């Protein structure tokens with residue numbers, strides 16, 4: 001057994017040990033040149049979750065999605081044929097953005113400049129004075145597409161028109177596992193969005209280690225005294241790697257167990273009962289915390305089922321989107337309250353984290369450290385670092401360059 005693996009936890013396997021124990025180079029968490037490489041090597045050519053099929057309930061439903069790291073704006077739309085497509089929000093005449101609304105329903109998208117009009121399947125339908133152009137093939141003026149696919153109801157886009165892997169291949173076995181979670185059956189959602197002055201990996205890492213819980217979330221999560229349980233710090237029961245993705249298993253036990261918990265945690269227990277009534281419990285994987293490369297968490301815990309995507313905005317700024325997925329409208333006051341509480345809890349936890357994340361970025365970004373350190377219980381953060389590093393290096397060797 002790894003000497004740093006607590007007795008309640010599955011011993012680290014060879015894949016985890018293979019990540020090593022070296023200090024981590026600090027530059028990749030703030031250096032703008034490295035950030036640009038990450039955008040090219042990863043974010044411009046990988047699958048990113050941008051929404052859920054319940055946002056596109058009928059033909060013509062659409063939402064706009066901004067991917068600032070690529071200066072891209074996409075329209076994700078369900079066509080008349082029921083298919084979901086993703087288009088660049090860019091008129092093929094002279095590039096004007098077509099859609100300003102965040103979401104809606106439309107049979108066509110008309111450019112505000114010269115009124116070229118496109119169907120919700122991306123086809124150019126009409127263009128005033130089209131015969132005066134020098135274009136033989138009208139279809140060549142259809143909207144530029146991005147790749148799009150769905151897993152567990154979650155819509156993923158890939159800016160690469162010809163992705164190296166299809167979505168299922170990319171998600172691997174964890175893709176099948178999340179099909180069992182309530183998110184795959186959801187028909188409504190609530191969200192909590194934040195922006196923060198922290199590199200996307202700094203933001204993301206905060207949600208894949210439990211080392212900080214006892215210091216930062218004492219008020220919301222409680223801090224049972226050491227002698228009451230063999231796992232006082234809520235460390236995961238085990239970690240597992242699936243290629244660039246990873247998962248951990250949350251500690252068992254009821255949120256209503258003794259010793260008495262802080263008020264918010266007690267309420268969380270009441271929420272769990274409500275969500276069970278609504279069929280929102282996670283089943284076989286309801287203790288598993290799925291962490292998809294590069295930037296998505298999916299969690300199906302009975303009291304806290306959510307997705308959380310972290311998008312890069314710049315080398316030192318990121319945006320997080322927490323999504324809570326539900327079955328239909330709340331059935332009554334109790335269901336309504338449970339949903340509000342879930343959102344309030346996420347916001348509260350995140351507010352507790354925000355300050356140290358920004359302080360962390362300021363410290364790392366000062367350049368004072370060449371390296372920093374991850375302990376054995378921060379092994380998921382170490383795996384993200386390794387996965388990013390490998391993909392950037394693969395990209396550089398594909399391009400024939402070397403860093």
Ligand code: FES
Nearest residue numbers: 091093094111114
């Ligand atoms: S730029 Fe869109 S119609 Fe001219």
Ligand SMILES: [Fe+2]
Nearest residue numbers: 206216349353
């Ligand atoms: Fe936290």
